Structures are given as C-alpha cells and as structure tokens.
Amino acid sequence: MDRDTELAVTTEGLIRRFGSRQVIKGLDLRVPRGVIYGFLGRNGAGKTTTLRMLVGILSPHGGTMALDGHRIRRTRPRQRRRIGYVSQQQHFYPWMKVRTLGRFVGAFYPTWDPSYFASLLERLSIEPNQRVGTLSGGTRMKLAMALALAHRPPLLLLDEPTAGVDPVTRREILDLLRQTVDEGDCTVVFSTHTVSEVVDIGDQVGILHDGRIFFQGSVSDFAARVRRVGQLPEGALALHEDDRGVIGWGDPEIWRDLMTASVSLEEAFVAIARQDA
16 A cells, blocks of 8 residues: 555545536545645635545545555545535534534544534534524534534635635634644645635645646645746746746747746636636
C-alpha cells in the first residue's frame, strides 16, 4: 500500500461522467496535511462532484485517490468515519431537537466528543433544545459544521459552506475553520467561488477549470508565479512554472520576455474562468 505522510488528499487522473458528459477530466489534487485548501471554481466547474467522490457519495469512473496517505479506488465507510463533510444543502429531521440530533449522529462515530459538540453549539450560538425545523438557513449551516467537527476528523470537506449566509455567520464559519486547523491535527478542503475567502483564511489554493486543475499551490506564493503580459490580447495572463516553463495562452516563447506586473488571485481566477469565452 502506497503512503505519503505529507499529503492529506491526493487524486491522480480522476474521472467522473454523468451519462455521456465528462465533468471531471483527469483531476490531480495535492492537498498537504494541516492546511486550509481553498477549492476555487465557477458554478458547475465540478467542485461538488469532486468532494462527493472524496467522501464516497459518488464513485470515480477512472483514476485513483489517496486519503491520509492510503491509496483507494473509492472511499469506504472505514475511511468515511475519519472525514467531516458538509454539503451545500442540509437534510435534517425537522422534528428533532439540536441536542437529540447530536446524539443520533454521534452514534455513527466512535470518536464522537459530546463535550466538544456542546462547546461548538455554545460558540456558534445554537440553542440545544431548539427544534431543527425552526432554525434559519445560516444556523442550519453552523449546526452542520458542529456535527462535522464533533468527532474530531483529521479531514474536513466543505461544499460552499458560506453560500447564502449573512456576513456575521460567514465570519463565524471562517474563524472556526482557521482556529480548527491552527489548534489541531486537521486538514480543511472547502469549495467556493468567492476568491476573498481563500485569500482571507486559505493556505493553499486549487483552481478548477473545465474538469481539471489549472493551478494549485500556496496562496502567498501565487502572486510571484502569475504575471500580466504585454503585446497579447488585453488582460492575458501567463502562469510561470519554474520546472516546466510557461503555461497559458498563445506562444510560450513570447511570454518569457513579456511578463510584467503581478496580478491578484481574483484577477487570475476571472481570467482563467473566462478562457472558454
């Protein structure tokens, strides 16, 4: 069994189809252990599909994955118990009280920590005796976060956790993610199309475009590796990889002499997302 102790998540040539349409087209992810990895992409880029394959809801049609260094074809229940997962839509039993839901979910996880769950409810201002069906959308998302974290998983996968929530809830969620990684042995992968969130709390970024990773690496290192270029179509960007030359649009030999000003992560993301236009 292959094992890489430096990486929490690895995929090689991952493929997923829906009917005749191939959505994920040979995805290679490298998520270092103990980081917040911002998974950027436009709506429909394949972020949700990728996370569902990692957590075991969907099976890949090709390629391999490795979680916690262990290479697998599909995520099985044994691996799933070590993953905290939050989907875009929450499906709770509306008649359950928050405290009861915690006991119900906790029964599936040997490492469930009821005192930690209680502390998360208090931190996120969630009333334990309130019925789940009466919670607002933002509070339901915070409850999902508490449920995903309470068994102290080494890997947390979040699908657009701040979509549609108010600014205060958004800040609470982002602060909780940053603190969770800073204080414990946890790796977070969260999908988003909001660049500022990745800049705000991310350590690493992966930009998904057309079913493949266009760029992944350190957020702080990104500006040094992407440049605006002159004498090409307005707004063109070139991604410079030290060991592989220059990757991007047009003739690579031109770019070596024309790369000028650095750009922000948001500018680069918008330029990459507009390639198909």
